[in-house]
Amino acid sequence: MSGRRHRPLILGFLCYLLAAPFAWAASVEYVGTYVWSLPGEDFGGFSGIEVSDDGNGFHIISDRAWIRWGTFERDSAGRIRGLQMAGRANLQDSQGQALQPGWLGDSEGLAMDASGGIWISFEGLNRIAHYDNVDRPAIRIDSPDDWKDMPVNEGFEGLAITPDGALLTLPEYVADGSETRPVWRYRNGEWDQPFSVSAEPQWQAVGADIGPDGRFYLLERNFRGLLGFSSRIRRFSLDENGLGNDEILLETNSLQYDNLEGIAVWQDGLGIRMTMISDSNFLPFQRTELVEYRVIE
Template identity: 65%
Template sequence: MSGSRHRPLILAFLISTLALPSYGKASVEYVGTFVWSLPEADFGGFSGIEISDDGSEFHILSDRATIRWGRVDRDPAGRIRGMQMSGRARLQDSQGRMLQPGWQGDSEGLAMADGGGFWVSFEGLDRVARYDDPDQPAIRIPVPDAFEELPVNSGLEALAADQDGTLYAVPELMSQATNSFPVWRFRRGEWDQPFSLPAASKWQSVGADIGPDGRLYLLERYFRGILGFQSRVRRFNLAEDGVSDEEVLLESTTLQYDNLEGISAWSDGQGIRITMVSDDNFLPIQRTELVEYRILN
């Protein structure tokens, strides 16, 4: 039988293979999981996390407009053995009013600023705010018209900042028109939308960070109803006008972890460490997990 009739199929297969994200470039190893709980009514719902450069301190954001910070206790192998809080605050709006859970207080993304302070992205009333002090009013950042067009409960979920203080905000749902996640960038007082990230319909963008290697790390979630959650992490080389070298670092199995929503990338001296935190939705059947992996190259 002539092979010519199969050439279109072979060509289609090769094209689809080239279009797939790259697997296996990085060596990734599991470090550990720590389950955290405190007997406080507002403990939980964590959607953003930042770990200090040496892995010893944390800031963690709840989706009910509260932020906590403190020390990470680790064993000699670097695994988390405790989270010691040193402070917490309820976020305020720019007028000094305490934000309440819901439309105005649905805080989702967290990014630390060099020299102190942090930024928070909000879903619902989609916006990004700056805080020089967690106990002081928010500093307003302009809201572009595009934010007002984001779907309800599917808006700004992921937020990252580079060393120059440039912000990158990513919505939860991909654009159906382009099959991609639009990325909004804020620098020098203005927003633009310079590029998008390739996306697949089942995955939602839930967290982002820019690592010490300058690459963009994206945490995604796939909710499978009663079957639970799956998570994956991709990273990209980040340039002025786009991303390249898309790489899938890990993809969990169903029920392997809870609802991972926040991610922080830092260096532990042996490679890039990624720390992820789960949102328990304040439900007794879920839990707050901190999950860590090390990327060796």
């Protein structure tokens, strides 16, 4: 059959594509993985990471109330080839007592504000603490009454700060029977719960960050027993009405990486880069990995 009769339809369709607004889905490009190891019983269990705007500096917390900071060694392609430590500190409570592993010292989420202040979320006793200086006592932040009813070890691991300085956090697990996860906001000294994010019970929220594009990046984990861990990164638009335009950027296979728990999102000059770190749980058969991907728009 001659295709001539279809030419007007084809031309019309092409004109429609050119004229209509069309959003291409983003993809990701693997950058590299670095396995980090240092001697010492307190090395491991890393659950939160922040990376400087130029991609060279880092702050990392473990779930045993220790924070470390330093610089990355990168090759000419920007891949991590080493880490140089500049310091570390045992986090303190608001009374100046060093926090110990366990109920009070289960530090999980990390975020840094524009003035260099550090915010850390804790499980066990669910709370958020602020530090102007990690060698000084924590500045106590009152918690909402609703947090008292949260199950043990299901609290706040994802922590992010918006461009206007508001703090966002969300619980690791989804409540039974729910299809959403509440997002809590701390702004002007007050907590509210203005919106929620869609959720699936097999995926736990373990890390969060606001990217240089102003969007909310959520790292989720699925533990599959002997099959190991798989990870997922979702990205959302963010405004006063909440989180929208849910987009899955990455979903890894089981055993592809270790237990990725922390995420930092920054601009590397070629696009948005996502740096993740794994929690080894201080077990000899797990490892501390730093995994990086670049977002291709």
